[in-house]
Amino acid sequence: MSVSMFSALLNADKTHPPRAGVSNLTAAEAEKAVSGNLCRCTGYRPLVDACKSFSADVDIEDLGFNTFCKKGLPCYDHTLSSQVCTFPEFLKKELKSLDDDPRKYRWSSPVSISELQSLLGLENGVSVKLVAGNTSTGYYKEEKDKKYDRFVDIRRIPELTVVRRDEKGVELGAAITISKAIEVLRENESVLILAKIAAHMEKIASRFVRNTGTIGGNIIMAQRKHFPSDLTTILVAARATVKIMSTGSGVQEQYTLEEFLQRPPLEAKSVLLSLTIPSWRPMKYSPLNTHLLFETYRAAPRPLGNALAFLNAAFSAEVSLNKAGDGVVVNDCLLAFGAYGTKHAHRAKKVEDFLAGKVISDEVLLEAISLLKDEIVPDKGTSNPGYRSSLAVTFLFEFFGSLTTNSWLNGGCKEPLKPVAMLSSAQQIVENQEYSPVGKGIEKTGAKLQASGEAVYVDDIPSPENCLYGAFIYSTMPLARIKSIGFKENRVPEGVLGIITYKDIPKGGQNVGTKGFFASDLLFAEEVTHCAGQIIAFLVSLL
Numbered sequence: 001m002s003v004s005m006f007s008a009l010l011n012a013d014k015t016h017p018p019r020a021g022v023s024n025l026t027a028a029e030a031e032k033a034v035s036g037n038l039c040r041c042t043g044y045r046p047l048v049d050a051c052k053s054f055s056a057d058v059d060i061e062d063l064g065f066n067t068f069c070k071k072g073l074p075c076y077d078h079t080l081s082s083q084v085c086t087f088p089e090f091l092k093k094e095l096k097s098l099d100d101d102p103r104k105y106r107w108s109s110p111v112s113i114s115e116l117q118s119l120l121g122l123e124n125g126v127s128v129k130l131v132a133g134n135t136s137t138g139y140y141k142e143e144k145d146k147k148y149d150r151f152v153d154i155r156r157i158p159e160l161t162v163v164r165r166d167e168k169g170v171e172l173g174a175a176i177t178i179s180k181a182i183e184v185l186r187e188n189e190s191v192l193i194l195a196k197i198a199a200h201m202e203k204i205a206s207r208f209v210r211n212t213g214t215i216g217g218n219i220i221m222a223q224r225k226h227f228p229s230d231l232t233t234i235l236v237a238a239r240a241t242v243k244i245m246s247t248g249s250g251v252q253e254q255y256t257l258e259e260f261l262q263r264p265p266l267e268a269k270s271v272l273l274s275l276t277i278p279s280w281r282p283m284k285y286s287p288l289n290t291h292l293l294f295e296t297y298r299a300a301p302r303p304l305g306n307a308l309a310f311l312n313a314a315f316s317a318e319v320s321l322n323k324a325g326d327g328v329v330v331n332d333c334l335l336a337f338g339a340y341g342t343k344h345a346h347r348a349k350k351v352e353d354f355l356a357g358k359v360i361s362d363e364v365l366l367e368a369i370s371l372l373k374d375e376i377v378p379d380k381g382t383s384n385p386g387y388r389s390s391l392a393v394t395f396l397f398e399f400f401g402s403l404t405t406n407s408w409l410n411g412g413c414k415e416p417l418k419p420v421a422m423l424s425s426a427q428q429i430v431e432n433q434e435y436s437p438v439g440k441g442i443e444k445t446g447a448k449l450q451a452s453g454e455a456v457y458v459d460d461i462p463s464p465e466n467c468l469y470g471a472f473i474y475s476t477m478p479l480a481r482i483k484s485i486g487f488k489e490n491r492v493p494e495g496v497l498g499i500i501t502y503k504d505i506p507k508g509g510q511n512v513g514t515k516g517f518f519a520s521d522l523l524f525a526e527e528v529t530h531c532a533g534q535i536i537a538f539l540v541s542l543l
C-alpha cells in the first residue's frame with residue numbers, strides 16, 4: 001500500500017503546486033491507488049483514510065482523525081519528490097551492449113533490436129524466455145518452476161519503448177508499461193477513444209502491477225495463454241494493429257490485433273514490437289453529421305483493485321442523424337467482448353451486421369439483443385455462465401439505449417454520472433426505504449458504552465475472594481449412554497470441588513436449558529445423549 005501510495009503522490013497532477021501540507025492527489029485517486037491491496041480487515045479503512053489525508057479535497061475531520069501535522073508528524077511536502085531516489089545516472093552509463101560472448105550469461109539485456117535478434121538466433125534447442133515486467137508469474141504460478149536456458153530482458157530496447165504520434169494514430173512500443181501507456185493516452189485527452197482506453201486501463205490490476213507490467217506482456221498472455229485480458233478487448237474495439245518480428249528471419253509483419261489473437265500462439269523467440277491505435281476517420285460515404293461513439297465496460301467482483309473481469313466489452317459505433325432528422329442511424333459498429341470464458345476477445349459480428357444501416361429503435365435493440373445472446377456464450381466449464389451472458393446484454397443496451405433518446409446529440413458519449421466509490425472508517429449508514437421499517441438503521445446495543453470506553457467486560461472485573469469457576473462438560477458422541485462421570489484414574493484434579501449433573505437438580509426443579517415455543521431443550525443430558533456437543537455436566541473449581 002505504501003509503495004502504491006508513494007507512486008500516486010509522485011504522479012499527482014503537476015500542473016500547479018498544491019496547497020501547503022497536502023498534494024494535488026484527490027481523495028478518489030488516493031483510494032484508487034491503494035485499492036489493489038486485497039486485505040479488507042478492520043484496519044483497512046483507517047489505512048485508506050490515512051492515505052486520503054494527503055489529498056487536497058478531503059475534510060480530514062470527516063475522516064475521524066486530525067492531520068498528521070497536528071499530531072507532530074511532518075506535513076506532506078511535495079517539493080521533496082524531486083529528491084526521490086531513482087536509478088542513478090552514473091549506473092545508467094554502465095548499461096552497455098554485449099561486447100563479449102552472450103552465451104556466457106543466463107540473463108541478457110540487449111539494447112537494440114539487432115542485438116536481440118542475434119541473441120534469439122543463437123544455437124537451436126536453447127530455451128529462451130523474453131521478460132518484460134515479469135508480472136505474469138504472479139498469475140501463472142507454474143512459470144516460476146519452469147526451467148529456461150536463457151532469459152532476455154527486453155525493456156532497454158529503444159524500438160520497444162517507442163511512442164509515436166501522427167495523424168495516422170498512436171504507436172506504443174510493446175515494452176511500455178501500462179502506467180506509461182495511460183500517461184501517453186491521457187496527453188491526447190481530447191481524442192475520445194484514447195481517453196476511454198486510458199480510463200479503462202486504470203482498472204487493470206493494481207497500480208504496482210500497472211507500473212511494471214507492459215502492454216506487450218499483456219497482449220502475449222492473451223494470445224498465447226488465453227488470459228482474460230482487458231487490454232485486448234478494448235484494443236480490438238479500437239481496431240488496433242500489432243507489429244511482430246518473426247523468429248530468426250527478423251522479418252516484421254503487421255496484423256490487426258483481432259487477427260493476431262486468432263493466430264497460433266506466438267513462438268517463444270518471436271517478438272511483439274509495438275501496437276498502433278489508429279485515428280478515427282469517418283467511413284467514405286458517411287454524412288457530414290457523423291459522430292464516433294466509443295465506450296468500454298467491465299464487471300468484476302470488485303470495482304477497484306485486483307479482480308479479473310467476469311466480462312469486459314468495448315464498443316465503437318459511427319452514427320449519424322437519419323434524413324428525416326428523427327432517428328439515429330448506425331453507419332458501422334464494432335462490438336468486442338472478452339474475459340467471459342472464451343479463448344480470445346470476440347466480436348459479435350452477427351449483431352454488428354444486423355445493426356449496420358439501421359435506425360436505433362426499441363424493436364431493433366430487442367432483435368440485436370436476441371442475436372447477441374446466441375453469440376456471447378461462455379465455453380463449457382466457465383463459472384457463472386448465465387451471469388456473464390447477461391452482462392453482455394446489459395452493456396449493449398446501455399450503449400445503444402441512449403441513442404433512442406437522442407441524448408448523444410447533446411455532446412455525445414459523456415461519462416455516466418456514477419457516484420465515486422468512497423470508503424471511510426467514519427460511520428456510514430446506507431438506509432433503504434423500500435421495505436421500511438426493514439432496512440432502517442438501529443443502534444447496536446451497548447455501542448455508546450463500548451465506544452466511550454465505559455463498558456465493563458467480565459474479564460476486567462476483579463474476581464472476588466474465593467471465587468468459584470465453572471466449565472461445561474460436553475458429550476463427544478451422539479446417542480451415547482452415560483454410564484458414569486468421573487476423572488482419569490479416579491484422581492480428582494486440584495481445586496475441583498464437584499461435578500453437577502441432572503441428578504443434582506433440586507426437587508421441584510426442571511432439567512430445562514432453553515425454552516422454545518414448541519419444545520424445550522434439556523440443560524443436561526440424562527441417560528442417553530441426544531447429540532455430540534450436548535452438555536453432560538458442569539464442573540466447579542476454585543482455580
Ligand SMILES: Cc1cc2nc3c(=O)[nH]c(=O)nc-3n(C[C@H](O)[C@H](O)[C@H](O)COP(=O)(O)OP(=O)(O)OC[C@H]3O[C@@H](n4cnc5c(N)ncnc54)[C@H](O)[C@@H]3O)c2cc1C
Pocket residue numbers: 129130131132133134135136137138139154174175178203204205206209212213214215216217218219220221228229230231232270271272273306307308309
Ligand atoms: C495480480 C494481477 C492482476 C491482473 N489483473 C488484470 C486485469 O484485471 N486485466 C488485465 O487485462 N490484465 C491483468 N493482469 C495482467 C497484467 O496486465 C499482465 O501481467 C502484464 O501486463 C504483463 O506484462 P509484463 O511486462 O509483466 O509481462 P511478462 O510477465 O514479462 O511477460 C508475459 C509473457 O509475455 C512474453 N512477452 C512479454 N513481452 C513480449 C514481447 N514484446 N514480445 C513477445 N513476448 C513477450 C513473456 O515471454 C511472457 O511469456 C493482471 C496481472 C496480475 C499479476
